[in-house]
Amino acid sequence: MILKKLFSRRKEEYWWMTIAVPLVAILLALITGVIFIKATGRSPLKAYKLLFGSSGLFPSPYWKNHFAEMLLSSSMFISTGLAFSIAFKGGLFSIGAEGQFIVGGIVAAYFGYAEPFAGLPTILHLIIIFIMAMAAGGIWGAIAGWLKTKKGIHEVITTIMLNWIALYLIEDWLVTGPMKANISTGISGTPYISATAKLPNILPGTRLNISFIIIAAAVFFTWFLLYRTTIGFEIRAMGYTLVFGMEAPKASGVNVNRRIIQTMFISGAVASLGGSFIVLGILFQYPPVFEGGYGFDGIAVALIGQNEPVGIFLAGILIGALRTGATSVQLAHIPKTFPSIIEGLIVAFIALQELIRYLIMKLIVPKRSKSD
Amino acid sequence: MDNTSLLNSSLTQTMDYAAPILFAALGGVMSENAGVFNIALEGIMRFAAFFGVWGAYISGTPWIGLLWGIGIGIVIGSLHAYITVKWAGDQIVSGVAINVMSMGIITYLLELIFKTTGYSPPVPYFGSSVNRIHIVFIENIPFLGAFSNLTILVWFAIILTVLMHFMLYRTVFGLRIRSVGENPYAAETLGINVVRIKWFAVIMGSIFAAFGGMALSLGTLSSFTNAMANGKGFIGLAAMIFGKWTPFGAMAASLLFASAQVIQLLLQVAASGFAKLIPLGFYLALPYILTIGALIGVVGRAVPPAADGEPYKKE
Known part of the structure; x- marks a missing residue:
């Protein structure tokens, strides 16, 4: 079975x-x-009826739309959930998904609107954007890993600090400075991305785009990485032996320092996927103020999913559904x-x-x- | 404004800024020395910031607010202890649960009680000039003058740091707490009631973090805003690790971070010529960059209490 x-x-x-x-x-x-x-x-009954009625989990008059919205927001939660769990499996407690998420978002926005790429075919354009965003998010994560291995600074400190550094540098420098849209266009935030950078729709009549397929693939690759590759085995070995100072993997020849940096890179890259989704599939630009929180909710998603890729996939859908139904509960005051x-x-x-x-x-x- | 008063007011500002972080960090020191992770500091601060304002709103005095805040600190601390000590639950999971719940519950209550989204009406607070502690005769002395106009919460943060240091390192009880954090099983064989000590430490730690929340809503501001604690609890967590799980270390770290914040503000004001061209984002990010820089330069590897974060199951 x-x-x-x-x-x-x-x-x-x-x-x-x-x-x-x-x-x-x-x-x-x-x-x-x-x-x-x-x-x-x-009234609890009324509240739950509204919450689940429009969550996308169950049939309702506007089911198609709710269902699409549910999967759309799930992809973001799954991405940050996976990011947390990958680091966690390697014995690293990363709170950095929040920062890596927005780093991914801003990079995706840049390569989405930047002139030289605007004429490319969609597939090529998207591949370039995702590679760049994941590299940037990955590096943002790897900095924390590097500081841990080289300078012995606890990853909790560095990831918290890097979150704030990312936030301020993006919102109070890039978005209001070098990346600001031309005033004459009347847009606040960065310029809108070109049509070729928008994620293709997969369910006509709704906003659902390929982000959910990409994240489903990411779930599979994470599972594959953790349980079917040597790197994954070593990452898990580090996590299991964390309380013993990772002595066992060290003794069996694992280059622990290198693996820590790699784990943080992978974790950051996965978190940046979520940021790319929101920019390329929902907002189509990087807004002046980003409604954050996906990074921290990702921790909850990972924990509900018991830190297993499949569990995170399901937990992400659940949280996405709750958030989709959230606006309707206001009708029940x-x-x-x-x-x-x-x-x-x-x-x-x-x-x-x-x-x-x-x-x-x-x-x-x-x-x-x-x-x- | 002459130089002395600028110096003193900057120092006062630094302490105002450091107090919430320090309280949170001390809460973490307390709890983690007994071997229980507490990443719920942020959530506890948020709860207490709100309940403190609520209490002050109903009673008209910040002192009742303080009691309400302590009360909610005890409630949340008990919840954390019930999950992590009684049922040996995962301490990170429990902490995240409290943080997530704090977001939902407080927004809910804000709408229920004050009928607003995002902020509470102003209430009497400790930062008003009536409630501040004035020490007139040192007002004009450089450095010392910074202490002439502090809120009671800042004074309490300073006193608490000293008391905690004394308690942890100079009393039998403190030794017991630390032994529970280092090796609960060895502590148990010495006849120490590990479970009771953990309960105590978690609840006390939660109360300290609650003070941190109130230092924000009843100390520097006179109301609750929905953005509170705005990451201060996590900065407190970082300060605790930075300070190597000791009270004075936590104090130094909080002050370092707060002074970086004040320097950043001063630089923004004083910027001229070339410095004016530096975007705001760099100034705002400076305290966080400096903190990492300080860690690279000064502090070595931080070693947590050996059994920190491990669920304890009685054999």
Whole structure:
């Protein structure tokens, strides 16, 4: 069974536990959400109906559109989620997806509108943009890796600092200075990208573009990299032996320092994909003020997905769905940030997985062993 | 403005700026010395910044706000401890959960209570000149004068740093906390109640971070804005690591960062000629670049408490 093969890698007594835990966590989070809405005097039923009705997960009058929007925003969450988990697998705690995301975005915007590339065929143009954006995001991540290996600076510090440096240099220099659109065009932010740089649509009548296909491929490549290549094996070996100072991989000849920089590069490159998606597929420019947060939500997505590529793919879709439905909950007089309460609660229950495991074992497993 | 008063006011500004970061960092020092990661500092600050303002709004005095903030600090700390200590949950996951929830819950409450999106009405706060602590006779002395007009929260941050240093390194209790962070199993064999110490440290750490949040909303500003804490909690986390998990180290790191911030502001004002051509972004990014620079130049490898972040399961 494919599912069994995917998840039995962990040393679990029951292979389905890795799936059951997030599902129960989501259920418990939704129940807690009901209590929260009820306690503040609003109608939970109405809220959930609106939230899920327009989330794109279930059929509804405008399903096609909601579905497209859901996948569109999922791609961003999956990209930052993957970025976090790749570093995490290698024993690195990177909070840098936020910065790498916007670095990817600004580079994609530049190569999207810059003159010499504007005449290229779409495929070629997009390939150039993605290579450049991923290289830039990757380098932004690799700086943190380099500083860790060469100077011994904790990656948490450097990634936090690099996030702010990226934000200020982009928003208070590039977008308002060298990359500003010509005043006569009346556009604030950077100029719009050329038509050849826009991500091709894959579902006519909606905004859905190839970003979801690209990110699905990225999920597969991440899985392949981590579980089917030597580099991936060594990255995971570093993560497993982090508490022992990575002595075992060092002793078996892994060039740990080089792997750390590479891991951070890959992580940054994946995060920058999300930034490219939003610029090339949704905004078509880099706006003066970027609504951020994808980097930090990516951490939540990675954690809900148990840091496994497939899990992150599903968790990303869930968060994308919640965000898509978010605007509608306002009709039930509930602020549109409500989904992030649910998101936080899911993560909290994931953290409580020992409790959930305990409850599941108590409720289900004894009955089973009796019938066997 | 003459030079002395410019110097003093800049120093005061530095301390005002450093206090929230320092509180957050001390919260982290407290919790992580007992072996529990706390990346929820940002979220706790946000919760406390809001609840502090809420309390002050209802009662009309910042002191009640302070109590509310401490209260929410205890609640969130208990949640973190319940997840990570009682159920040995992943400490990073729990911290992220608190951060994410803080975004949703506070915006929700802001709309529910103040009927606004993004900010609260102004409330009485510690930064108003009535509530500041005036020490008139040192006002005109260079350096010392900076201490003549501080808020009570800044003074408390300074005192807390000293107290924490004393507690961690000069008392039996502090030794126990650190032993729990270094090797909980060895500590247990010595008869230390590891679980209770972890609970205590997590909740205390959370209260300190809560003070950090209130230093923002009731110390420097007189209201809550939705952008709060705007990354200060994460900077506090960085300051804790920078300061090698010690109270005085955290203080030095917070001050370094805050002074870079003030220098940046002064440079912006003083810029003339060529410096005027430097875009704003570089000035704004300067404190963060300087922090990395300082780490490259001065500080060596930071070593966390040995069992930091490891869930503890009683054997």
